[in-house]
Amino acid sequence: MMLAPEILPLGLDALLIRYATTFSERANRAAQALAARLEAAPLPGQTEVSAGLGSVLLRFDREATTRAALQAALQERLAAPPEPLPEPRHFLVPACFGDTAGPQLAEAAALAGRSETALVAELCATELHVLALGFAPGQPYLGMLPEHWQMPRMDRLTPRVEPGTITTAIRQIVLFAAPSPTGWRALGRCALRPFAPGAPNPFALRPGDRLRFTSASAPEIAALEAAGDPMGGTIRSFLK
Amino acid sequence: MTGFIEVAGIASKITVQDLGRPGFTAMGLAPGGAADRRALWEAAALLDLPAPGAALEMPLAGGRFRLTAASRIALTGAPMRAYCEGRALAWNASHLIPAGALIEIGAAEAGVYGYLSLAGGIATPERLGARATLAAAGLGTVLAAGMRLPFAPDPAAETPSRCLPTPARFSGGTLRVIEGPQTAFFDPQTRARAFANTFAAGPANRQGLPLHHDGAPFQSRSAALLSDFITAGDIQITGAGMPVILLAECQSIGGYPRLGTVIPADLPIAAQARPGTPLRLLPISLEAAESASPPEPAQFAALRRSCTSLIRRPDDIPDLLGYQLISGVVRGDEEDGCGSI
Numbered sequence: 001m002m003l004a005p006e007i008l009p010l011g012l013d014a015l016l017i018r019y020a021t022t023f024s025e026r027a028n029r030a031a032q033a034l035a036a037r038l039e040a041a042p043l044p045g046q047t048e049v050s051a052g053l054g055s056v057l058l059r060f061d062r063e064a065t066t067r068a069a070l071q072a073a074l075q076e077r078l079a080a081p082p083e084p085l086p087e088p089r090h091f092l093v094p095a096c097f098g099d100t101a102g103p104q105l106a107e108a109a110a111l112a113g114r115s116e117t118a119l120v121a122e123l124c125a126t127e128l129h130v131l132a133l134g135f136a137p138g139q140p141y142l143g144m145l146p147e148h149w150q151m152p153r154m155d156r157l158t159p160r161v162e163p164g165t166i167t168t169a170i171r172q173i174v175l176f177a178a179p180s181p182t183g184w185r186a187l188g189r190c191a192l193r194p195f196a197p198g199a200p201n202p203f204a205l206r207p208g209d210r211l212r213f214t215s216a217s218a219p220e221i222a223a224l225e226a227a228g229d230p231m232g233g234t235i236r237s238f239l240k
Numbered sequence: 241m242t243g244f245i246e247v248a249g250i251a252s253k254i255t256v257q258d259l260g261r262p263g264f265t266a267m268g269l270a271p272g273g274a275a276d277r278r279a280l281w282e283a284a285a286l287l288d289l290p291a292p293g294a295a296l297e298m299p300l301a302g303g304r305f306r307l308t309a310a311s312r313i314a315l316t317g318a319p320m321r322a323y324c325e326g327r328a329l330a331w332n333a334s335h336l337i338p339a340g341a342l343i344e345i346g347a348a349e350a351g352v353y354g355y356l357s358l359a360g361g362i363a364t365p366e367r368l369g370a371r372a373t374l375a376a377a378g379l380g381t382v383l384a385a386g387m388r389l390p391f392a393p394d395p396a397a398e399t400p401s402r403c404l405p406t407p408a409r410f411s412g413g414t415l416r417v418i419e420g421p422q423t424a425f426f427d428p429q430t431r432a433r434a435f436a437n438t439f440a441a442g443p444a445n446r447q448g449l450p451l452h453h454d455g456a457p458f459q460s461r462s463a464a465l466l467s468d469f470i471t472a473g474d475i476q477i478t479g480a481g482m483p484v485i486l487l488a489e490c491q492s493i494g495g496y497p498r499l500g501t502v503i504p505a506d507l508p509i510a511a512q513a514r515p516g517t518p519l520r521l522l523p524i525s526l527e528a529a530e531s532a533s534p535p536e537p538a539q540f541a542a543l544r545r546s547c548t549s550l551i552r553r554p555d556d557i558p559d560l561l562g563y564q565l566i567s568g569v570v571r572g573d574e575e576d577g578c579g580s581i
Contacts, residue, residue, distance in 0.1 A: 008420070009421070009526055010420060010471050011418075011473060011501050012418070012530060012533060016421045016468070018468070021468075022465075023466050047262065047263070048263050048265060048266075050265040050266035050469065050492075051266060052467075054466050055421075055469065057265055057266075059262070059265075061535075063535050063538075132268075132493065133266065133267050134467065134492050135493065136376070137264070137379075138267055138268055138269070139268050178376055178377060195268075197367060197378035198367075202367075202368065203267045207266060
């Protein structure tokens with residue numbers, strides 16, 4: 001059955017099409033599917049469409065259309081049978097785990113009831129979906145991990161994590177794009193920089209992409225970082 | 241001729257700002273841009289431009305600048321004491337500045353963000369379609385003493401100086417609010433209490449303006465809400481129950497529930513509120529908001545109509561020889577529309 005979203009005003013020049021107010025993979029995929037359809041065939045007056053964790057932002061030009069007209073066109077689109085999603089992009093990202101790269105790996109492993117090695121192996125075996133980008137430009141929320149990864153944020157904030165830090169909470173991974181304080185537990189680090197302001201395309205990832213980490217040594221990651229390529233040794237894989 | 245603004249000194253964290261980068265929300269990048277967008281549209285009206293260019297955004301105080309080529313400038317937003325070679329420059333006005341003349345911009349007399357715009361626009365490199373500064377992401381330009389920022393030539397330097405009436409947005413007031421996607425997560429009593437309160441602006445930055453009040457904190461019915469899209473103007477209620485009006489540099493998504501959204505026409509009042517400024521929130525319908533806050537190009541047309549010529553006496557002009565004297569620059573017979581110096 002198709003999810004029926006709520007359509008709500010967001011400011012004077014946007015509609016929010018909301019599939020859920022708590023996380024569900026189904027709502028996340030429904031939002032990405034709707035965003036892809038609106039991107040492929042924009043509604044009259046549409047200026048921007050964006051897929052979030054459980055909703056779609058649809059911004060419009062108030063001089064080109066009205067909220068009512070846009071909402072009517074959107075209802076029609078929602079009623080049409082869904083089309084197949086475009087093939088997602090797959091990325092393989094080298095990363096190192098534990099030690100100074102992931103000071104909270106042991107704590108996270110204890111909370112998950114796994115050994116550190118087993119937790120890292122499980123992470124690297126999981127094909128993560130880019131659920132949304134946010135908090136900082138280009139910064140991906142990745143998920144979902146198995147049930148035993150359901151762990152709260154830490155009570156105490158880490159004052160600063162660096163770009164490339166791989167952190168976890170609530171069955172998700174955040175790969176930091178910019179220096180930030182955080183309550184998420186740091187597991188490791190990679191040389192991929194999700195946002196590279198000087199690059200022709202500064203955004204490495206987009207919602208719906210698939211990503212897997214592959215275990216590397218700390219010196220290998222350091223060497224990739226020293227090479228200065230913001231993709232940090234990431235391989236785009238065309239195999240399904 | 242392309243010129244440079246030479247930054248001789250700065251008195252605050254001055255950044256280059258324009259109307260921002262719409263279109264990258266899906267990538268986690270909110271539009272950003274000037275904290276007081278209206279000030280950029282006012283500058284465009286004063287300089288007779290088709291649309292605003294990139295300008296210097298000066299929080300609370302300006303700095304000292306020299307232009308390597310003559311150009312008209314516009315001074316808008318929070319009124320600041322401004323001088324060209326020691327002579328006072330009217331605020332909310334455009335002025336022709338000769339090459340090499342020293343522009344000095346002091347502290348704001350009211351409000352927070354003052355803007356120095358150039359007729360040709362600041363021509364720092366565009367990133368993702370804009371010059372706006374988002375320092376945390378390494379986008380745009382944060383000024384430092386000794387910098388030289390390029391600007392494009394003045395398209396019509398002979399255009400007479402103009403002025404606009406002093407806007408009334410620098411001392412707080414009532415902010416009109418529409419419902420947003422999360423308004424229903426607050427019970428009617430909480431909403432009524434928010435709209436009955438008088439708040440005092442807290443210490444703000446380009447991301448948000450906290451609203452202080454004496455009563456109990458505001459709570460929503462929803463404990464763990466999925467992070468969702470934010471728009472500038474959203475009134476976010478923090479975990480401690482304090483309202484924060486999100487401004488131009490807000491993030492693209494956020495997890496705190498939002499009471500509603502301040503309409504774009506009133507958002508500059510919030511951006512320009514210094515700590516302690518009294519602010520009230522007034523709920524209005526979407527239909528009322530649509531007419532109270534027309535699209536920016538429609539507001540721009542009205543601003544252009546409000547511009548009048550700025551009366552200048554020849555002995556007020558800092559360096560008469562630095563001007564190309566074209567009839568029209570100094571007529572002296574203009575209507576006094578908004579108080580000349």
